[in-house]
Amino acid sequence: MRNRFHYQPRYFLFWLLLFALGRAVFLLYHYAQHTATLDAGTVARTFLYGLRLDGSAAAYLSLPAFLLLALGGLLPRWRGARALGAYTALAGVVVGLLTTVDLELYKAWGFRLDSTPLQYLDTPGEMAASAGSAPWLPLTLIFGALLAAGYGLYRRLLAPLPPAPAWFPRWRAVLVGLLYIALLVVPLRGGVQQIPVNQSDVYFSTQFPFANHAAINVPWNVVQSLQLGEVKPSTTVYLPDSTARRVVAELYRPAPDSAPVRLLRARRPNVLFIILESFTAKLVGHLGGEAGVTPTLDSLARTGVSFRNLYASGDRSQKGIVALLSGYPNQPTTSIIKYPRKTEGLPSLARTLGRQGYRSAFYYGGELAFANMKSYLLAGGYQRLVERQDFHQRDQNSKWGAHDHVLLARLLRDLRQPQPAPFFVTAFTLSSHEPFEVPMRPRFPGTDLDNQFRSSVAYTDHALGQFLRTARQEAWWSNTLVVIVADHGHPLPGWSAIQSPEKFRIPLLLTGGALRPDLAGRQVTTFGSQTDVAATLLPQLGLPARDYAWSRNLLAPDPAAAPGGFAFYCFTDGFGLMTPDGELTMDNVAHQLMYRAPAVKDRQLLQGQAYQQESFADFMRR
Template identity: 35%
Template sequence: MLRQILKSFFRQYFYFLGITELFRLIFFLVYFDKCIQSKFSEILSSFIYSFWLDNSATAYLLVFPFFVYLLYSLFPVKAIWNINKYYSFLVAIILIIMELSNIAIYGEWGIKLNYKALSYLSEPLEAFRSARAATLIIAGFSLLLFSFTAIIFAEKMQLFAFKKSKRNLLSSFLWLAFMPPLIFGSMRGSLQQIPISQSQSYHSKSDFINQASVNTMWNLMYSIKENRRYINQNPFTFYTLAKAKKEVENLYNIQSDSTVYILSKKNPNIVLIFLESWSGDFIDDLGSNLHITPGFSKLAKDGYLFTNHFASGMLSHQGISAVLSSFPSIPLTSITKQPEKYHKLPSLTQELKSKNYFTSFLFGGQLNYGNIKAYIYFNGFDRITEGKDFASNIPEGSLGHHDEFMLAKLTADINTYKQPFFASAFTLSSHSPFDQPVSNYTSKGGKYKKMLNSIYYSDSCIYDFIQKAKKMPWYKNTLFVFVADHSHPSPYEFPYYSKDVRKIPLLFYGDVIKKEYRGKTNNKIMSQTDIAATLLAQLHLPYDKFRWGKNIMNIHAPEFAYYGYDNGFGLINPKGNFAYLMGENQVIEYNFANKNDSIQLLKTGKSFVETLYQEYLDY
């Protein structure tokens, strides 16, 4: 009997392990363009370096079978044996779903499947609407194909075939005595003092190779465990909290207020437009050579452009909360998904409402994704309009009403507002699946072609919106603010943690800008979190509630931009920048001319994220 159990047990082990290794190979094939940029020896070695983490993940999957086999050794009936068989099929399907999801998520975010990605399944309809039809078809077909193949393979190879046996208490004893140490030792990685971690699979200077080497299931489970652990514990504890706070206070310390006022009116109307996924890589005025935003360039010639403006986070809800509440993006989690915390944040909307501004927020789709809707409601906008509120005869795309129709409605709505007003809007056409209702502008861009064409379409809509707004009576008294919610991968293919991928547009535009400042640029390093303070300062209003922001128009304001990403953070100032990877406790991007500058900025960055995360926990 013991031989039969061991044979089936190890078949089950290699069955699960084989699925993992197969999808690692598929991952490399899907991202073959990145493979050809890597050493072939490192691609091969990823299958070696990944073994211990794969082995650990597989061991976790074998805990349940261990007890089933123990029960079978005591009661050798087919019904108990088949429990393991169907468990194996279920696990195989779950592994396939995770691996397919990992492949898709890496293409979108450049990271592995983790708890944050999993959390978006709380809005499955929104995730479904965001996906392209072709993507859904391919995903569904792939799931069915691989699941069917996995089950048929197991059946054909008789991996879990039942063979009648007699009860054998010695087999039960030996199984119980020797298998638990093997299983739990594998789960831990070995009997070494330090348990296994993702570091076991890291072996290359290529982030792509290292991520491919990390086991998807293990990474997901670890991500969930770590975030459960940090619900009340600060994972970024580098110094004493008092020391970290002091460093941050020094960072924001400004000796005097010498604000440059560029507006001709103290209480102008404000139209704030969030540009979905507009990376600085797409803007010629910010160094791009893609030539897909001619409308924006025309506006910049008569506006006031911030050329060193960086996104705080990677996702829409992080960018929107950074702008409206001046709260920086934190690694590991998002504050907008937790009402009990974001209710402690300041609100630009509320500050303007207190000065008799009428406020509104307009989006052509549904605001459920990332809990944005609840956060927008927290801000207290007087009017909130979603796609479902549009007239039924207005054309829709997969995500909602495209930018030309949304902006037309924005103009029509503003015509009914009393002045002064604060009208916010959020574009959507430059979000996957990029189904804008026009023919393609460019055939260039490779895998980014659809994205580039969507940006060109959105740009044309923005420019057309401004031309029509100029004919409206409220235009002369209105400041237009265009800012991206976050960046997006581009043909430049900067790493997801790089400062280069974080640069996004910020443009002030309108007749309320003094003539001597039109067509000018501001080259100071700043973040989305600085926008609220900067705007309020231009209106001669207090902004002390927005503690994580600074008035960038104060000539004494410090130049820096912090950004957070899924498993780390970065900091930029005029002397250099760095990006820090939390799990590996290492700096993964480093640009400094002077060593002393690097030591100080690293200290500042660590203090910043420690203080920020503690404040988040205390909310």
């Protein structure tokens, strides 16, 4: 005899099984084009990794049902079977419809169903025309089969609803119902980890994007994309489209003498790309910041190549990662990394170098599921990811994960193993992120945030120095270019204003054994952005950078339209443009200048408006 209090787990299981059925249908529907290329283990992993989003979606769908069952504990004569059945039937129809529609849309669009079709509701004629070629009969049959399978599964697992035992007090029944509701919190957020579940948690394949797509839960994906909200470009429109395109094209048109400086002794060296969390120029001595906080970086500026006027493209880690590794500008009201289907179309240094035989890896002491970074990195071609779960529990000694000396020690140990040459390895530090914990005596005592931040930056600089001193003794060092750059700046110390250029200025240094010794201490003074790192690096490796349309070579002559270079950056609802003439900041909502340096010319205002408009239009088109 069925127990009333086993009903909630069976109800949750019902949705898990239904989602597994939907995934099987998806794999079968795309068998010839995609699934046939997957081995059996990869197919199985689409179900295994997909469980986290399936569980989250099942928890959301179970929540109303569990509330109904808890209510039934208060009203013993109301069994609630009819209300529960009606709710489940309605939800099942919606899930079945989304699953079926997704089958054909994926074939046409190459990404799982999200809120995109809602954009066409105001043009029903175009929507009908687009849907005219769909195979309606097979899709209708699939939809009917899904409904029939769901009904059979419901009858098997859940009908009839058992009555509550007569001997069981009502208040206990209510408590049991509330306990089941509380337990849903774990699958709702995809586990007990620090960061709630997102698409990155189900991405697992570096070889087959389709396998990652198959692991996504469609109802969860639709609701999540609705939560992101519709991004409207109206606030970024300043100029006629043709004018904006022309002005931006001029900014990226190379000067007649466009032969860049050659920095390297080797044509195809290893590349070690180190991204420093929150390293603001305000604390970097060789950039005019406070002395004594970053002695390692200041020493590298004397022995390597330093870029004096580099600015972050945005103000968050996920924005900096995309700007650095894809050469793609930020958006003022959102971030492209939130949209895996958009980031899959971006160029990527890992993919570009992978085509030339480079082996790639990404090291991070925290959770790469944060802000969809994992899905972005896998789609970008990284062949190996090392993150928090790959470190021993005793080494996860920071709120965010493994501190930077642990991360760099792991990186050094792995690089000592025989490496297929050449390699492209990226390491992303985290200890200088809030709450500014450091596993050593703070260099700047005190509990105020400014000194805590200074101490965290000083710690990471120290850990980097130790790593580089040891790395110089390794066999791979002589043929390695090391790129050191920050993911973004920081309002601390001093709480810079949200639009202030000093908040966005960051270090960029080149060092390593592959660098020509005669270039020690060279300073590059042209103004540039994180987005320019890709097009600066690739020509040094003898590779074209044509795929990186929003990136320019900082070692080549400046474009005629921007003598001395330029750096565009975004903040919430606004943008800034830095040139040798000074800063210009703009409020996108009011379409009003926030600040314009006295020497700034009208041309710079036009360029900033054009860049904001055209870069955001490019984001919307993807």
